[in-house]
Amino acid sequence: MKSLAFLLSVTASLASATAIALGSDASSVFVPEGASISLPRALTSNSHHKQKDNWGNAVEQDRKKVTIRASxxxxxxxSDDFLWALKKANHGGLVYLETGKKYVIGKKLDLTFLKDVYVKIDGELKFTNDIEYWQDNNFYYPFQKSITFWVWGGKDIKIYGSGVINGNGQAWWDGFSGAEILDPNNxxxxxxxxxxxxxTNVEVNGLHLKDSPCWTNFFVRTNNVVFDNVYISAVSTNASSLPKNTDGFDSLNVDGLTVLNTRVNVGDDCFSPKPNTTNILVRNLWCNGTHGVSMGSxxxxxxxxxxxxNALLENITLVNGENGARLKAWAGPNVGYGYMRNITYKDIRVENTDNPIVLDQCYFNINASTCAAYPSRVNITDVKFLNVRGSSSGKEGRVVADLTCSPGATxxxxxxxxxxxxxxxxxxxIVCDNIQGDVGVDCIPASEADF
Known part of the structure; x- marks a missing residue:
């Protein structure tokens, strides 16, 4: 006979400096003020029929649920409550942030210990804008002088819901106004x-990632990350301090990066994998006011x-932006080298876009004479642009595609x-310079173009 499923829930009511024990063993589980732990439904005799997620782990209804007090x-x-909740939910549990509630993070968090954990955000997770604190307390990455509030790591991590992760970026944009992230003196x-x-195995689904101070997402030494049905925005309330460097997606040393059914409204790259990223899939992406869907820099x-x-980017709409489909590589003295290979842009729609298709091998802000003296050494091979339609803004004159290859590369x-x-x-x-072989359409050298 099937047993009934019971839900055991314990809610603490003591002061934050104290805790209560769940169960007879006082050392087994401690719950801070306003938190609760609910056990999953009881197992039935037919437990072998239980659902599993994409990684072979328990689904939401079969996980213990940990909640914490709201701010x-x-x-x-x-921050301490959230860290406690993740430790309690680790190895098969769920942290739940409730609808209509705000949860404020004011301390840096090392979350690299995770294994098989769900985080369901239906409320708002918001970072403080204490610039002085975060300048002194962060996780630093040398690549383009990157810092972050927190670092997520481990295996089988699912973050999802209908809520918001809010970077509270306005104060940062105001303070940074006029500066440049790649300025060596910054x-x-x-x-x-x-x-x-x-x-390994990170899934983000359904959330709104709002007002990041800098890049919105950065994946480092990560395998198999999937974003689906996500909205990313960075919108300033101060016309003199617009969001800058608020890329939607960036990556470094990543194998397996998938973005599906996502909208991005930011002031920089919509999608921009960085060095050593492979096996990329982007499908059904909408970008407004961005610097394009870029490979690189x-x-x-x-x-x-x-x-x-190995990148496939298809069914993408780009409107009101600087670039559409873009490849970008560094030139100048004291730069590196490398390659881009097997990249396909397919079914792309651009509207009011300055550079609908562009190969930029004079990155970053390198003038023509310096670029000629120190050309890029990044080879570009096996790249396809298929079914690209729409309109340019006219900023580059009649040129709608500019494929100018570096003389230092193939x-x-x-x-x-x-x-x-x-x-x-x-x-x-369409401009083609230094491109080997037939590109499939009529094109002219840059010297003959009407820019």
């Missing part, structure tokens, strides 16, 4: 909203070889097909 105001830091570091390191650091390979196997992009400046032009 009373924007300075009421629940010491005003801004935190990344979500960062993984040494993680790579080749930045002296003597270092970078690569990006660009071969570049193929364009069904390119139907209009320009308000007249008959559209």
């Amino acid at each position: 009373k105001h924007d300075r009421d830091d629940i 010491k005003y570091y801004r935190p990344i909203l979500f960062l993984t390191d040494n993680a 790579i080749g930045q650091y002296p003597g270092v070889m970078d690569f990006i390979s 660009c071969s196997g570049i193929h364009l097909e069904n390119i139907n992009i209009t320009s308000p400046k007249g008959e559209p032009q």
Whole structure:
């Protein structure tokens, strides 16, 4: 006979400095003020029919659920409670942040110990904007001087729900106004909203990632990360301090990066995998006001070889942006080298976009004479642009695609097909320079183009 399923819930009511024990063993489980632990439904005799997630682990209803108190105001830091909850939910549990409640994080958090954990966010998880604290207390990554509030790592991590992770970025944008993250003299570091390191199997679903001070997502030494049905935005309330460097997605040393059914409204790259990223899938992505769906930049650091390979980017809409489909590699003295290989852009729609298709091998802000003297050494091979349609803004004149390969690199196997992009400046032009072989469409050298 099937046994009945019972839900055991214990809620603490003592002061935050004390705790109560759940069960007869006082050392087994301690619950801080306002928190609770609910056990999963009881096992039935047919337990072998229970559902499993994509990684073979228990689904939500079969996990113990850990909740914590909400913040009373924007300075009421629940960082310690959140860390406690993750430790209690680790190895098969669920942390739940409730609808209509705010949870404020005011301390840096090392979350690299995770194994088989769900975090369901239906409320708002919000970081403080205490710039002085975060400048002194963060996790630092040398790559482009990156810092973050927290680091997620481990295996089988699912973060999902209908809620918000809020970077509280306005104060950071105001303070950073006019500066540049890649300026070698810059010491005003801004935190990344979500960062993984040494993680395998990370899934983020349904959330709104809002107002990151800097990049929104950065995946480091991570395998198999999937974002689905996510909204990313960075919108300033101060017209003189617009969001800057608020990329939607960045990566470093990643194998397996998937973005599905996602909308991005930020002031920088919509999607921009960085060095040593492979096996990329982007499908059903919408980008507004961005710097494009980019490969790179790579080749930045002296003597270092970078690569990006095996990417399929399809059914993407880019509106009101600087770039559409873009490949970018560093040039100049004291830079690195590498390659981009097997990249396919398919079914791309651009509207009011300055550079609908562009190969930029004079990155970053390198003038023509310096780029010619110290050309990029990043090879570009087997890249396809298929079924690209829409309109340019006319900022680059009649040019709607600019494929100018560095004289210091090899660009071969570049193929364009069904390119139907209009320009308000007249008959559209496609530029090809230093490209080996037939690209599949009529193109002209830059010297003949009507920029």
